[in-house]
Amino acid sequence: MPSLKQKKHLLFVTPLYQPAIGGAATYFDTLSEYLKSKANIIVLTTYYMGSKRTEEKEGVTIYRIIPNLLTSPKILRYLFLPSISFLAMIFLSIKYKPICIHAHASTGVAFGPLLFSYLSRIPLFLDVQELFTPPWILRTGNIQKYVAFGPAVERRLLDIGILKEKIRTFIPINPPLVDEIAQKSKHRKNSKEFRIISIGELSKIKGVDILLSAFKLLSSKRGNTVKLTMIGDGPERTYCEDFINRHHLEKNIRLLGKQDYKTTLLSLKESNLVIIASRSESWCRVIIEAFRLEVPVIATDVGGIPLLIKNTITGILVKPNNPAQIAEATHSIMNKPALRKKLIKNGLHFVNSMLTWKQLSEEMYKMYDVDAT
Numbered sequence: 001m002p003s004l005k006q007k008k009h010l011l012f013v014t015p016l017y018q019p020a021i022g023g024a025a026t027y028f029d030t031l032s033e034y035l036k037s038k039a040n041i042i043v044l045t046t047y048y049m050g051s052k053r054t055e056e057k058e059g060v061t062i063y064r065i066i067p068n069l070l071t072s073p074k075i076l077r078y079l080f081l082p083s084i085s086f087l088a089m090i091f092l093s094i095k096y097k098p099i100c101i102h103a104h105a106s107t108g109v110a111f112g113p114l115l116f117s118y119l120s121r122i123p124l125f126l127d128v129q130e131l132f133t134p135p136w137i138l139r140t141g142n143i144q145k146y147v148a149f150g151p152a153v154e155r156r157l158l159d160i161g162i163l164k165e166k167i168r169t170f171i172p173i174n175p176p177l178v179d180e181i182a183q184k185s186k187h188r189k190n191s192k193e194f195r196i197i198s199i200g201e202l203s204k205i206k207g208v209d210i211l212l213s214a215f216k217l218l219s220s221k222r223g224n225t226v227k228l229t230m231i232g233d234g235p236e237r238t239y240c241e242d243f244i245n246r247h248h249l250e251k252n253i254r255l256l257g258k259q260d261y262k263t264t265l266l267s268l269k270e271s272n273l274v275i276i277a278s279r280s281e282s283w284c285r286v287i288i289e290a291f292r293l294e295v296p297v298i299a300t301d302v303g304g305i306p307l308l309i310k311n312t313i314t315g316i317l318v319k320p321n322n323p324a325q326i327a328e329a330t331h332s333i334m335n336k337p338a339l340r341k342k343l344i345k346n347g348l349h350f351v352n353s354m355l356t357w358k359q360l361s362e363e364m365y366k367m368y369d370v371d372a373t
Contacts, residue, residue, distance in 0.1 A: 007059075009040045010368065011098035013085070013113045015070055015106040017045040017062060021261055023129065023172075023285050024104050030175040032060045034361035042096050044088055046070060046109065063092065066109060077108035085112030093120060100125060100144075100368050105133045114141035125367065128153050129172075131282040131303060135160045145367055150283040152304035168367060171307075172285055173354050178292050181265050194226045194334055197271040197295075199264060199286045200278070202234035202255075207277030207300065207320065209236070212243045212253075214277065214326035219252050221331075228253045229271070231264050269293040273333055279320050281305050287315070288354070291347035296340055298329045312339070314346045 012032065016025035032041045036059030043060060046068040047053060055062045066085055069077050089112055092098070100123040103113045110126070117124035118141045128138065129149040138146070138160060146162060148154040148169040157167055196215070200206045208230070215228050230240065230253065237255065244253050259267070268274065274290045276299035283304045290297050291308075297315035299305050309315035316333065318325040333340050355363075 007038065007040050009042055009096040009098040010035065011042045011044065011089075011092060011096065011101045013044045013089075013101060013103035013109065015046055015104055015109045017043055017048075017064070019051060019260070020046075020048045021258055021264075024106070026175050026261060027127075027172070028104070030357055031361060031364065034357055035365060036060050038365060040096070042092060042098060044085070044092060044113075063088065069108065070106075081108035082111040082115070085109055086116055087112075089113050089116035093122065098122065102147075102364075102368070103127065105129070105137060110137060111140065114143075117142040123368075128157065129282060131156050131280065138162065147364075147367075150304040151307055153282050156282075168363075170360060170363070171354060172283055172288070173357060173360060174285075174288055174292050174351065176357065177262060178265060178289055181262070181269060182292050182294070192225070194222070194273070195271045196226065196228045196273045196275055196330070197231065197268055198228065198275055198277070199231045199268065200276070201232050202230070202236045202240055204236060205279055206232075206234075207279050208234075208240055209243075210279075210321055210323050210326070211275060211277040212240065213323035214275070214330070215253065216247055216249065217323060217327040218330055219249065222334075224251060226252065226330075229256060229267060230254065231256050231259050231267060233257045265289065265293065268295060271295055273298065273330065275326060275330070276300060276305070277320075277326060278302060278305075284308070288351050291351040294344045294348060296333055296343040297347065298326060298333070308350070310346075313343075314350050315343055 012028050014024045014028040016022045018025050018029040035041060041060045043062045045064055046066045047064045051064055053064050065088055069081055101113055101117055102125045103110050105126050105128045121142050123144045124141050125145050125147060126143050127147045146157055146167045148157055148167050149172050154167055154169045198211055202208050218226055240255055244250055274295050274297050276284055278300055281303040287297055287308045299309055299315060300320040301317040302320050309317055311317040316329040318329055
């Protein structure tokens with residue numbers, strides 16, 4: 001194995017990185033772990049409370065030097081994040097001379113690296129995980145390839161005029177921790193209660209109002225035998241609290257706020273059902289986590305979700321903005337053990353047929369074309 005000094009440098013730019021929680025943090029952390037034996041990984045990310053601003057970990061050097069303004073008003077994000085990330089790119093480029101940049105298309109954080117790659121001509125590989133990234137962001141920079149998270153994102157890129165040969169489409173896969181919990185965890189589900197879980201931002205786009213309305217319908221017939229745990233935080237937290245209090249559901253619904261990734265997965269594994277009530281989703285990582293942890297899924301028929309869920313085969317699809325249909329689908333899963341077993345079996349088969357992280361990291365490394373630089 002080559003020494004650290006002999007290996008070339010790859011620069012990752014992500015809005016979040018471990019120990020921060022989120023899909024981007026988990027994705028880039030896992031990718032770093034698999035590629036650090038082949039290259040020196042430099043990570044530029046936002047500051048996370050309680051973490052070191054610079055940290056070195058066996059082939060991975062982390063710079064948490066971008067202010068964490070991700071939930072601040074848009075004007076603040078656009079005023080400060082691009083300029084700070086651009087200056088950080090100049091510093092890291094001089095210090096490490098990276099052969100390429102792999103950036104997450106988070107608009108505030110990404111624009112600085114995109115502009116820097118355009119001016120410096122350092123090749124950039126852009127991860128696109130959402131359907132709402134502005135087209136002008138997606139066309140800025142010396143972009144060699146677009147890494148599309150699922151066919152729905154690929155279609156969006158094609159629709160705005162990105163050439164198909166510049167797009168590499170991958171289906172996001174579970175990090176190793178999910179397999180570890182699936183194999184080792186011995187938690188048992190409480191047979192006296194039917195536990196429903198929702199994981200994600202408390203926002204209108206994630207359909208928290210629809211979820212709560214559906215649960216109210218469900219609890220009116222099932223009483224205290226059904227429980228809902230909501231993991232996540234966001235702009236609609238006050239709405240959720242008011243709804244729970246107004247309808248006297250304090251004994252049925254728990255708002256846990258943000259939890260670390262392992263705690264979230266353990267809560268998911270202990271649940272009888274996960275519900276995704278989103279109004280829009282490019283891709284939903286919670287679904288493949290649930291498949292692996294053998295938890296049935298009800299989800300809205302939006303974005304990239306139908307690519308994962310075939311109705312009554314790997315999960316139950318419902319129309320968006322339809323609390324009654326969610327409640328009805330939940331009744332079906334509760335009343336039909338054979339359906340529940342079928343969904344679990346087929347979901348597990350689906351996730352076991354996906355790429356492994358070893359295979360995905362090798363594909364990424366080939367895409368960077370490190371050996372040719």
